[in-house]
Amino acid sequence: MNVTTASVQFTGSAQSYLSPTGVEVAFILIGLVVLGSALLVVTVRNLVHAALWLVVCLGGIAGEYLLLGAELVAWVQILIYVGAIVVLLLFGLVLTRAPIGHTDELDVKHRAPAVVVAAGAAGVLVTVVVDAYRKVWLEPRAAVPLGTGAANGAALFKYWVLPFETLSVLLLAALVGAIVISRRGADGDSDEPESVGTD
Amino acid sequence: MNPDSYLYLSAILFSLGALGVLIRRDAIVVFMCIELMLNAANLAFVTFSRMHGRLDGQIFAFFTMVVAAAEVVVGLAIIITVFRTRRSASVDDANLLKY
Amino acid sequence: MPSILAASTAAASNTAPFTAPHVEWGKLSPMLIVLGAATMGVLVEAFAPRAARYRLQVGLTLLALAAAFAAVIALHDTPTSVAAAGAVAVDKTTLFFQGTILAISFIAVLVIAERRTEGGQDAFAAQGGSVPGSQQEREAVRAGWLTTEVYPLVLFSIGGMLLFPAANDLLTMFVALEVLSLPLYLVCGLARHRRLLSQEAALKYFLLGAFSSAFFLYGAALLYGYAGSVQLSNSDPHNPGIAQAVAAHAHGPALLYTGIALLGMGLLFKVGAAPFHMWTPDVYEGAPTPITGFMSAATKIAAFGALVRVLDVGLAGSVDVWRPVIEIVAILTMVVGGILALTQRNVKRMLAYSAILNAGYIIMALVSTGHDALASLLFFLPTYGIALVGSFAVVTLVRDAGGVEATDLSRWAGLGKSAPIPATLMSIFLLAFAGIPFTSIFVGKFAVFQAALAAGAPQLVIVAVLASAVAAFFYLRVIVVMFFSDPMPDGPTIANPSIAVKTALAVSALVTVAMGVAPAALLHLSNAAAVLAR
Numbered sequence: 001m002n003v004t005t006a007s008v009q010f011t012g013s014a015q016s017y018l019s020p021t022g023v024e025v026a027f028i029l030i031g032l033v034v035l036g037s038a039l040l041v042v043t044v045r046n047l048v049h050a051a052l053w054l055v056v057c058l059g060g061i062a063g064e065y066l067l068l069g070a071e072l073v074a075w076v077q078i079l080i081y082v083g084a085i086v087v088l089l090l091f092g093l094v095l096t097r098a099p100i101g102h103t104d105e106l107d108v109k110h111r112a113p114a115v116v117v118a119a120g121a122a123g124v125l126v127t128v129v130v131d132a133y134r135k136v137w138l139e140p141r142a143a144v145p146l147g148t149g150a151a152n153g154a155a156l157f158k159y160w161v162l163p164f165e166t167l168s169v170l171l172l173a174a175l176v177g178a179i180v181i182s183r184r185g186a187d188g189d190s191d192e193p194e195s196v197g198t199d
Numbered sequence: 200m201n202p203d204s205y206l207y208l209s210a211i212l213f214s215l216g217a218l219g220v221l222i223r224r225d226a227i228v229v230f231m232c233i234e235l236m237l238n239a240a241n242l243a244f245v246t247f248s249r250m251h252g253r254l255d256g257q258i259f260a261f262f263t264m265v266v267a268a269a270e271v272v273v274g275l276a277i278i279i280t281v282f283r284t285r286r287s288a289s290v291d292d293a294n295l296l297k298y
Numbered sequence: 299m300p301s302i303l304a305a306s307t308a309a310a311s312n313t314a315p316f317t318a319p320h321v322e323w324g325k326l327s328p329m330l331i332v333l334g335a336a337t338m339g340v341l342v343e344a345f346a347p348r349a350a351r352y353r354l355q356v357g358l359t360l361l362a363l364a365a366a367f368a369a370v371i372a373l374h375d376t377p378t379s380v381a382a383a384g385a386v387a388v389d390k391t392t393l394f395f396q397g398t399i400l401a402i403s404f405i406a407v408l409v410i411a412e413r414r415t416e417g418g419q420d421a422f423a424a425q426g427g428s429v430p431g432s433q434q435e436r437e438a439v440r441a442g443w444l445t446t447e448v449y450p451l452v453l454f455s456i457g458g459m460l461l462f463p464a465a466n467d468l469l470t471m472f473v474a475l476e477v478l479s480l481p482l483y484l485v486c487g488l489a490r491h492r493r494l495l496s497q498e499a500a501l502k503y504f505l506l507g508a509f510s511s512a513f514f515l516y517g518a519a520l521l522y523g524y525a526g527s528v529q530l531s532n533s534d535p536h537n538p539g540i541a542q543a544v545a546a547h548a549h550g551p552a553l554l555y556t557g558i559a560l561l562g563m564g565l566l567f568k569v570g571a572a573p574f575h576m577w578t579p580d581v582y583e584g585a586p587t588p589i590t591g592f593m594s595a596a597t598k599i600a601a602f603g604a605l606v607r608v609l610d611v612g613l614a615g616s617v618d619v620w621r622p623v624i625e626i627v628a629i630l631t632m633v634v635g636g637i638l639a640l641t642q643r644n645v646k647r648m649l650a651y652s653a654i655l656n657a658g659y660i661i662m663a664l665v666s667t668g669h670d671a672l673a674s675l676l677f678f679l680p681t682y683g684i685a686l687v688g689s690f691a692v693v694t695l696v697r698d699a700g701g702v703e704a705t706d707l708s709r710w711a712g713l714g715k716s717a718p719i720p721a722t723l724m725s726i727f728l729l730a731f732a733g734i735p736f737t738s739i740f741v742g743k744f745a746v747f748q749a750a751l752a753a754g755a756p757q758l759v760i761v762a763v764l765a766s767a768v769a770a771f772f773y774l775r776v777i778v779v780m781f782f783s784d785p786m787p788d789g790p791t792i793a794n795p796s797i798a799v800k801t802a803l804a805v806s807a808l809v810t811v812a813m814g815v816a817p818a819a820l821l822h823l824s825n826a827a828a829v830l831a832r
Contacts, residue, residue, distance in 0.1 A: 038212055038215045038235055041235060042222070051231065054231050054235070057238075064245075068245050068248075068249045070245045080265070080268055081234075085268055088272070089227055092278060096227065111222050118221065122214035122215075125556065126207055126211070127552070129206040129553075131552040152257060152258065152261070155258055158319050160385070161319050161321060161385075163469050166333075166458075166470070167266070167473055169457065170265075170266065170476055173455075173477065173481050175272065176340055176450065177485075178273055178276035179447075180445060181427065182276045182279060182280050182426060184427040206523075233508045244522060259469050270480065270508055273484060274504055277484070277501050278501065280487060281498065281500075281501050284429050284430060285494065
C-alpha cells in the first residue's frame with residue numbers, strides 16, 4: 001500500500017518541475033525497490049528472507065547515493081552494510097537457530113497502534129520536508145565533485161580527526177566487550193544447563 | 200530535480216523501520232529494522248549534504264555506518280548470549296522483567 | 299569551522315596540499331588519559347598473567363581516573379575555547395561536568411572492584427557466555443576466574459561520558475553517545491547472580507538504546523538540513539553553526555522543530571525521562587548492582603551535560619518552542635516517577651523510579667537558558683550522583699543465602715537492629731533523596747526550584763513539591779521497615795566489605811551531609827562554572 005502512494009508522490013513532484021531525465025527515472029525505480037524491500041523486511045514472516053530483503057534495500061540506498069553524487073558513501077555502504085553487517089546478521093539468525101519458513105513471529109498484540117504510530121510519524125516527517133524545501137532545486141546533471149574519495153578524506157582528517165579517533169576506540173571497546181560477554185570455557189563440551197534457575 | 204523526493208523516501212523509510220521495531224518480536228529482526236532507520240537518517244544526511252554543497256553530511260554518514268557496525272557486534276553478542284541461556288531470541292520471551 | 303567548499307575545490311583541482319589539523323592535546327587530556335588507560339587495560343588482559351590482572355586493572359583504572367581528575371584541575375582556568383578543529387568545547391561547564399563524572403566514577407569503581415563481600419568473587423560472572431548453573435561455570439568459579447575486562451570497558455564508557463557533555467557538534471556527540479553506551483550494554487549482562495535477568499536487561503537496554511540513537515541521528519539529520527552545519531555554534535560568519543542558523547531563521551521552522559523533537563527523544567532517553575523511561579527500572583534491577591550505581595549516576599550526569607549544551611548553546615534561540623515541551627516532560631517525569639515508586643517492593647526498582655523522579659527535578663532546571671538555572675543544575679548533579687552511588691553500594695551489602703542480594707523490601711525488615719551501620723547510611727541517602735533539610739539534595743532542590751520560579755514556571759515547582767511529598771512517603775517507608783520492625787529469623791546477612799567500599803560509603807555519606815550543612819563551597823564552584831562556550 002505504502003509503495004503505490006509513495007510512487008504517486010514521486011512522479012507527481014517530478015512532473016511538476018521537469019520532464020523526467022535519466023536520473024529521475026532511475027531515482028523513481030530505485031526508490032520503489034527500496035521502499036518495497038523495506039516493507040518486506042518489516043512484514044515478511046520468514047526471518048532469513050527478511051535479512052535478504054534488507055540486502056536489496058541497502059543496495060538500493062547505495063544506488064540513491066550514487067545518484068546524489070556521493071560515490072564514496074555508496075561504495076562504503078556496499079562494503080560495510082551489505083558486505084559486513086548483513087552477513088553478521090545472517091550469522092546471528094543461523095546461530096540463534098531462527099526458524100526457516102513461516103513463523104508466528106509477527107503476531108503481536110499491539111500491531112494496530114504500531115501501524116497508526118508509524119503512519120503518523122511518516123505523515124509528520126513528509127509534511128516537514130514539504131514545508132522546508134519546496135523552493136530548493138537540484139540540477140541532476142551538474143558536476144558534483146563533492147563526494148569523491150579525495151574530498152571526503154581531506155575533510156575527514158582536517159576537521160573530524162577527534163571523532164574519527166574516538167571511533168577507533170569505539171570499535172576496540174565493541175570488540176573486547178563482545179568477546180567478554182560471549183566467552184565460554186576452552187573445553188566447551190556441553191552447554192546444557194543442569195538447572196536453569198533465575199539466580 | 201526536486202531534492203524533496205529523496206527526503207520523502209528517507210522519511211517513509213524511517214517510519215517503516217520504526218514500525219518494524221514496534222511489531223517485530225525476533226531481536227535480530229528488530230535490530231534489522233533499526234538498521235533501516237539508521238539508513239534513512241544517512242540518506243537524509245547525504246541529500247542535505249548535496250543541497251547545502253557541504254560535505255559534513257556525507258562524513259556523518261560514514262560515521263553512522265561504522266557505529267552501526269560496532270552496534271551490530273555488540274548486539275549480536277548480547278542476543279546470542281541470551282539465546283544460549285534461554286534458547287529463544289524472541290523479545291517477548293524476555294519477560295522475567297515485568298513492567 | 300569545517301569549510302567543505304575549500305576542501306572540495308582542492309579535491310577538484312588535486313593540487314592543494316593537505317594541512318594537518320591542529321589538535322590541542324592539553325585541553326583534551328582528561329579524555330585522552332582515560333581512553334589511553336582503557337586501551338592499556340586491554341593490553342593487560344592480553345599479556346599479564348591471570349593472577350595479576352585484577353590488581354593491575356583496578357590500580358590502572360583508579361590511577362587513570364585520579365590523573366584525569368588532576369588534569370581537569372590543572373585546566374580549571376583555561377579560557378573558554380573550542381579544541382580539536384571545533385569538535386570539543388572547553389569551557390568551565392565542560393570541566394565541571396568532567397570533574398564530577400571522574401570523581402563519582404572513582405567512588406563507583408571502588409564499589410565495582412569489591413571482592414570481599416563474596417569471598418574472593420566480584421559482582422560479575424566468571425565467564426559471560428557460560429550457562430548459569432552449568433558444570434563449566436562451576437569449574438570457572440572454582441578456578442577463581444574473574445572477568446577483569448570489566449575495568450577497561452568501564453573506562454571506555456567513562457571516556458565517552460567525558461566527551462559527551464564537551465561535544466560541540468552533533469557528530470562528536472553521536473560518537474560519544476555510542477562510546478558511552480556500548481560498553482554499558484555489555485557490562486549490564488555480566489551479573490554473577492540472577493544471570494537471566496541480567497542478560498535480558500542487557501538485551502532490553504541495547505535494543506531500546508539503539509532505537510533511541512536512531513532517533514537522535516534522524517534529529518541530527520533534520521537539524522543539519524535546517525542549518526547546513528552540524529556544529530552547535532560557530533562564530534565564524536562564513537561557517538554558521540546551528541545556533542547562528544536558528545538566530546537567522548534559515549529555513550522553514552518545521553524542520554527545526556521536528557529536528558529538536560527527535561534529537562530530544564534520543565537525549566531524554568539517556569537521562570531516563572518519561573515517557574522514555576521504560577528501560578530504567580528493568581535495567582537498574584537486572585544489571586550488577588555496582589554497575590547500576592555507576593551508570594545511574596555517571597550516565598545521567600553526562601547526558602544532562604549534553605542536553606545543556608544542545609539546548610543552551612545550539613538551540614537557545616528557539617527557547618520559546620522547546621520550553622513548553624521540556625516543562626511537560628518534567629511534569630510527566632515527576633508524576634510517573636513518584637507514583638510508580640510507591641508501588642515498588644524491590645529496593646533496586648524503587649531506587650530506579652526515584653532516579654526517574656529526580657531526573658524530573660533536574661529537567662526543571664533546563665526550562666531557562668540563564669546562568670542561575672545552569673548553576674542550580676550543576677549543584678544538583680554531583681550531590682545527587684554521589685548519594686545514588688552510595689545507596690546502591692549499601693544494596694550490595696545485604697545478601698541472602700548463597701550470596702544473592704536481598705533486594706526485596708520485606709527482607710530488609712529489622713536491618714536497623716541487626717546491622718545498624720549500613721541501615722544508618724542507607725537512611726542518610728534516603729533522607730537526602732527525600733530532600734530533608736541539612737542534606738545536600740535539599741540545597742540542590744531548593745536551588746532548582748528557585749531557578750524554575752525565577753524562570754516563570756511556578757506550575758513546575760507546585761508539581762515538584764507535591765511529588766516530593768509523595769516521595770518522602772516511600773523513602774520513609776524503607777527507613778520504617780529497617781528500624782521499626784523486627785528482624786526476620788532467616789533474615790539476610792550483612793557482608794563485611796573491604797576498606798575500599800567502606801571508604802566509598804563513608805565519603806558518599808559525608809559529602810551528602812556536609813554539602814547540606816555547608817553548601818557554600820560547592821554553590822560557589824557551580825556558580826563560577828556556569829559558563830558555556832557559545
